[in-house]
Amino acid sequence: MKSVKALKWRYATKKFDPNSILPAEKVEILKKAFNLTATSYGLQPLKLVVIQDKELQGELEQASFGQKQISTASHVMVICIEKEVGENFIENYFKYVKEIRNTPDSILHPFKESLIGDFGKKTLDEVRIWATHQAYLVLGTLLTVCAVEEIDSCPMEGFEPEKYDSILELDKYNLRSVLVLPVGYRAKDDFFAELKKVRRPLEETVIEI
Template sequence: MKILESLKWRYAIKKYDKSRKIASTDLEKIKEAVRYSASSYGLQLYKILIIEDEEVREKLRAASFDQEKVTDASHLVVFCNYTNPTPDDVDKYVKLTAETRNQDIEALEGFSKSMKKNIEAKGEEVDHWTENQVYIALGTLLAAASELKIDSSPMEGFKPPEYNKILGLEERGLNAAVIAAIGYRSEEDTYHHQAKVRKPSDELFETI
């Protein structure tokens, strides 16, 4: 499996080579992989922002405990979950499903009602549910980047309220849930020279 070798190669890089940028063709491949990531019901109740603007990234770095990865990596990716998904979000997905599969939208009415009912039942926990969804997309991004020998660093060390303010997310019904720096490792980064540490298989897995 090629993916195994790619994941063994991958490290959470601490220091990026600021001079190296991801080619647009490779960035599109990563985006397409994330677009096909697993998602509950297939709804994809999130928005993914790819931050290139240097001034914006300087502001975000200040909201990320001054981590240099935010500004030095080729791109900063911000995964934003919907904070208040609505029946309209379901309707848009059902319409897209009907168009993509050449189906009558009426045939999907039961599926639509089921989704709406289940989302409504989540109540105040719904934003927690949508926030969990972005982590699936994040995992896909990390794997896809490693296939292309592009480094990545998932990050929770930032202040979501400040990100939301800087990027104008709240008024869009979005919340910055997790971020990732992607780019190329600097030779000054010491971590990728060290052996990767993971639990042995017989300790991690248990068959019942």
């Protein structure tokens, strides 16, 4: 029940304490959680940009419709997708598989060729939609780990990706921003922190067969 208790404690933080900074070890936990998240085929078509720079956070706030969580959070995490997931990207993934598991080429080759063929048939938009779905998997993992580690967070879709991409110069990394997660510690006067969590009754949301 420890995890359930943590999820009950979690809420979308509306006001961070700007003077409370996450310890480096907590940030490291979130980075590792990002990297360990499940993704389709294990391909990880994502990168995480971790920001701890108040001046830069102020710029990003303006590209987030003025939401103060961006500038007051300890850190801002931007979940990005690779602009392209093609043959080279897939080849690199299978290099890691071979290095780490020492899997023979005779086993890897058919799966690798199947993926290359499958992705070769997809349009660029289809690949980016698929990659964005993986970003949401990552967001769920990070929110849960934040709750367990008693790190406050606020998941955000409400920002202007093109402006983020420009401010963070994501083009040079061949990335596009898709989700934002400011993290830190809630302010003592955040009214929303004490409100009861509103959820539909369990019997309305779970079907047992």
